Amino acid sequence: MLEKYKQATPKSRDLWNRALKVFAGGVNHNIRTFGMVSPGAYPPYIKRGKGSKIWDVDGNEYVDWWMTHYSHILGHNHPRVREAIQKQMEDCIHLGTLNEHQVIFAEKIQEAIPYLKRMRFCATGSEAAMYAVRLSRLFTGKRLVAKARGGWHGGSDALGYHIRYPFSDDPFYDGVSFEFNDRDSVDLLMKKYGTELAAMVVEPVLGAGGGIPPEPDFLPYLREETETRGILLIFDEIITGFRLRYGAAGKDIFGAEPDLLTLGKIAAGGMPLGVYGGREDVMALAAPGAKGGRWVGGGTFSSHPLSMVSGIATLDQLRSLSDDYASLNKRGDGFREKLNQIMMNKNVNALATGYGSMLFINCLKGDFRGSTLTGSSIGEAFDKRSQDMFQARLMEQGVFGYHGLGAISFEHSEQDLEKTLEAVAIAAKKLKWEA
Ligand SMILES: Cc1ncc(COP(=O)(O)O)c(C=O)c1O
Numbered sequence: 001m002l003e004k005y006k007q008a009t010p011k012s013r014d015l016w017n018r019a020l021k022v023f024a025g026g027v028n029h030n031i032r033t034f035g036m037v038s039p040g041a042y043p044p045y046i047k048r049g050k051g052s053k054i055w056d057v058d059g060n061e062y063v064d065w066w067m068t069h070y071s072h073i074l075g076h077n078h079p080r081v082r083e084a085i086q087k088q089m090e091d092c093i094h095l096g097t098l099n100e101h102q103v104i105f106a107e108k109i110q111e112a113i114p115y116l117k118r119m120r121f122c123a124t125g126s127e128a129a130m131y132a133v134r135l136s137r138l139f140t141g142k143r144l145v146a147k148a149r150g151g152w153h154g155g156s157d158a159l160g161y162h163i164r165y166p167f168s169d170d171p172f173y174d175g176v177s178f179e180f181n182d183r184d185s186v187d188l189l190m191k192k193y194g195t196e197l198a199a200m201v202v203e204p205v206l207g208a209g210g211g212i213p214p215e216p217d218f219l220p221y222l223r224e225e226t227e228t229r230g231i232l233l234i235f236d237e238i239i240t241g242f243r244l245r246y247g248a249a250g251k252d253i254f255g256a257e258p259d260l261l262t263l264g265k266i267a268a269g270g271m272p273l274g275v276y277g278g279r280e281d282v283m284a285l286a287a288p289g290a291k292g293g294r295w296v297g298g299g300t301f302s303s304h305p306l307s308m309v310s311g312i313a314t315l316d317q318l319r320s321l322s323d324d325y326a327s328l329n330k331r332g333d334g335f336r337e338k339l340n341q342i343m344m345n346k347n348v349n350a351l352a353t354g355y356g357s358m359l360f361i362n363c364l365k366g367d368f369r370g371s372t373l374t375g376s377s378i379g380e381a382f383d384k385r386s387q388d389m390f391q392a393r394l395m396e397q398g399v400f401g402y403h404g405l406g407a408i409s410f411e412h413s414e415q416d417l418e419k420t421l422e423a424v425a426i427a428a429k430k431l432k433w434e435a
Contacts, residue, residue: 002041005396009044011057016042034402035388049076051411062398063416065406070239071265075411081269084313085306094304101308108315112247119277120286123301125238125264126154128274131296132260133158136199136232139282144196148180150209150375153236165379179374180206181215199232204250207239210378211353211360219256238264244356246322269314271307329356332408346428361404363387393427
């Protein structure tokens with residue numbers, strides 16, 4: 001199994017064996033085994049990236065769909081971004097003081113998302129989501145938060161629960177969950193906890209939970225249900241922000257304006273960043289010495305100059321491409337259709353999901369074409385063994401992804417797409433055959 005891959009990757013194998021002796025489970029992010037271990041292999045170690053391609057330490061080339069956890073919509077090592085970072089390094093790396101870049105960067109974000117009346121920068125998306133929850137608790141004086149089942153908002157204790165099916169783990173702190181795309185589940189939650197909730201946190205498109213787009217009017221429904229009860233609505237746009245359009249997706253694509261919003265990933269072009277912000281009255285509680293506030297913010301590496309200049313260069317470049325988002329999303333939609341066509345032709349229970357340029361493939365036990373998807377419907381049917389096998393087969397053919405694939409960037413060529421479709425067809429055929 002995976003003999004071709006193993007033969008081509010001796011240096012990665014050596015590094016993996018060494019990594020197992022220093023890191024718990026060999027990795028520093030649990031999903032970075034990329035599904036390679038259960039089918040009896042190991043993940044490749046990547047040395048270099050340019051545009052839509054990456055190369056491993058053994059010199060093998062991959063079409064990259066993972067794109068740094070969906071961050072590199074401009075492609076790897078974009079010259080404008082790289083030059084901004086290099087130029088900044090002539091002045092300093094980080095001084096732990098105020099820098100002018102943070103003001104310029106925040107102004108650009110605010111111009112793109114005007115309802116971000118006040119914001120804060122931190123170093124990761126996890127922190128951003130955690131602080132957004134903390135602010136909601138302070139503002140409402142309530143403790144309970146609700147999240148969508150299957151939602152991944154980073155590793156903080158505030159939201160690190162109900163990530164994997166059957167979503168029955170005990171939250172570390174006061175947390176409950178509801179089913180994405182299921183109004184009955186939201187109604188039930190409101191009936192039970194509506195008066196206790198400080199915030200409801202949700203991604204506009206459920207990311208790691210299956211790549212599930214919202215049903216029409218689902219997000220506006222959440223807006224209504226939260227607004228009437230004084231519950232803060234937090235959109236986690238760490239994947240969708242600057243991915244589906246130049247700005248945020250929740251309001252301008254799906255029709256609901258949140259009270260607070262988080263950003264990360266794309267916004268800083270591959271450098272570490274978390275952003276949380278929104279309503280001025282809520283964000284006021286983060287100000288130093290704010291009445292009714294508590295400690296919000298901090299972070300040795302917050303507003304790191306390299307992240308700030310990288311973010312400025314990224315947004316400048318993306319702004320110049322803002323009219324091209326529509327065609328990028330269309331390309332993603334067309335590609336998703338082709339993927340599903342392949343799965344149907346090969347008679348494999350795998351479903352390509354996502355929205356626009358976000359592309360996921362889920363190996364499932366059962367045929368879910370045409371059904372309304374929720375975190376539980378995908379979670380319950382998820383076939384982990386087949387998923388890992390499928391993913392490993394793509395890797396063996398030089399197609400690098402996770403959650404099935406990942407995201408299309410402005411740098412992906414037609415040849416990249418063709419190569420991927422061929423690899424998917426072969427992986428699907430082998431899956432059927434092995435089953
Ligand atoms: C929707 C969403 N929120 C939050 C996070 C956490 O961000 P970070 O990994 O930068 O801590 C992620 C990361 O994958 C994410 O996808």
